[in-house]
Amino acid sequence: MLNFTFSNSTKIIFGKDVEMQVGAETALWGKKVLLHYGGGHIVRSGLKKRVVASLQEAGVEFVELGGVQPNPRLSLVQEGIALARKEQVDFILAVGGGSVIDSAKAIAIGVPYDGDVWDFYAGKTRAKESLPVGVVLTIPAAGSESSTSSVITKEEGWLKRGYGEVIMRPKFAFMNPELTYSLPPYQTACGVADMMAHVMERYFTNEKEVGFTDQLCEATLRSIIQEAPVAIAEPENYGARANIMWAGTIAHNDLLSTGRLGDWASHNIEHELSALYDIAHGAGLAIVFPAWMKYVYRHDIPRFVQFSVEVFGVEQDYHNPERTILEGIRRLEDFFRRIGLPTTLQEADIPADRLEEMAAKSTANDTQTLGTFVPLNQADVLEIYKLCQGN
């Protein structure tokens, strides 16, 4: 087990109708808020009206900036920074899913910084200050509501890059599972794949003596796998929605990576897909993760056997561990298909003509490797993209 530091200070306010308290909580942090959101869904559902009423009741002023898209764009972040400065905003309130929260975090570190906010994402410098950020979560998926990280896409060159600092962790997150009742099945499924990937990136580690966090990872995966089909079949099943929503936060609040080094190659491999094709991140992960597994499992047979047995209840073939492993990967693919996700590029209507370009981009022309479990070079990544084509 590695030495680690862990603390997660985000205050989670979870349950029915909790968003009615957002004004009072916001007032503890700011006087003038940038209300940041995506499309018209929060208007149509009445959520925006409730949030605005709560802010007004608490005497909090606000300006608003909507229009965040999936795979949130740098240009809107820059617009938000300019607006926040002009309006002397002291708090960013994100109402939406991971894209909105990531965009809000980027604005929050951009406002007090003299240079271009992309500098942080390009690895040129580190953010030393951030405006405080709060969240009303509507899509359980990214875990951004209590994470330190943000992923932004720069339109010029379609570069999708992540950045994180402890100062970027939201101060609070309101999480009402009822707000997720209206999520379409496909979006629910994409969220599920995203949170499962967050756990699996942490699960596949070379670190030994991490039995406790192994167990927590397996428990989280099993719970998501159990609840997801229920939530899709019965969109207004509170228990299923609530368990998924809370699991999505725990999947990415750093508890599950304590004492272990995560891999994160699959996330990087997927980022190239969703940067080029604008496929939902979760759907991309449902394609990439099983392919990654097929490519790397020989590196640690016992860990993949453990995954198959503990997560998917595969009857262990003690004399042929590879069979056990492949059955586990097959069940992962089956699960993704069952909840309506693609597991091959073809199923996602992604052509195979730019695989080499993506492999080159993700490894910066073979000058970087991806992942820690098995470091992957450009040729490895290309093989994984090929495996994404299925059989």
Add this chain to the structure above:
Amino acid sequence: MLNFTFSNSTKIIFGKDVEMQVGAETALWGKKVLLHYGGGHIVRSGLKKRVVASLQEAGVEFVELGGVQPNPRLSLVQEGIALARKEQVDFILAVGGGSVIDSAKAIAIGVPYDGDVWDFYAGKTRAKESLPVGVVLTIPAAGSESSTSSVITKEEGWLKRGYGEVIMRPKFAFMNPELTYSLPPYQTACGVADMMAHVMERYFTNEKEVGFTDQLCEATLRSIIQEAPVAIAEPENYGARANIMWAGTIAHNDLLSTGRLGDWASHNIEHELSALYDIAHGAGLAIVFPAWMKYVYRHDIPRFVQFSVEVFGVEQDYHNPERTILEGIRRLEDFFRRIGLPTTLQEADIPADRLEEMAAKSTANDTQTLGTFVPLNQADVLEIYKLCQGN
């Protein structure tokens, strides 16, 4: 699932040699520290010397107060409050296990309060302020290193009472599993029973739709059950010590009670034992918890079947759930015995002549019930004490 608010801001610094950084971390919070500890163990082990060196290196002044006993006493807390005021201490650093930390928390809320600190524990008033508290943990057990609670014993009448507020949560906790190598097997086992009880108190709930936290509870229990015999057989097994230590924190940092109402009757029933007989809290719990289970399991047969199957791997008898449950309880008792704990009053050399007195005291002469899973009156508690005698 119940609505809930969750946040745990304690910064955990975990791993080998971490205590060397305690001075620098303390300096972020205070200039003059009360160094609070128990007996001579931290002197003999050299830990005190290392902590003092780290404080001095960081330019932090300190005064010290040792002598905390298991089941920490009110009189020492009062001494600590007087000392802290006289020396104008602005931070309390607890070096030890749960008793030392609980004592430090009591001093921390006592210093800014005009009245008697016992007022909080007696339920007369609530603490509005606390000095900040930091921890160097030497005994994984109580979970006090990141919890909001403190349990103190008042010598007059031997009253043992708990009290908790969010402001009492430690600012940081240094956790080096190597510091636990020197724990004797019995003390290791008592810690293990204590942390398991923290999980089980939360596990046995009447709340429905809590599948995710059920899974996390079961994972934590299984991990502790797996690692404990290893740590006892091989005291310097880093992995076993580290997994137990981290599980002990998670068992009591409130994550496992999110969305559910815990029971806590067994803790209260045990408190009377350790107040009267000065038995270790964990040993008392190893006696009380199986007895409580035998008394209440009919209240929720499916939950106890789930416990037996998921935590102890009992082969389920689908046609006789009671058999499955009793086998689970038997395995819990077997486990406690295997790690060297008593599971009956006789084994702990506790006579049976004051059971009625304890039942009366714990329920304030039948004016209060204990627990929420099955509320227990004085007669119920007496029956459980009788079951503690074994067969």
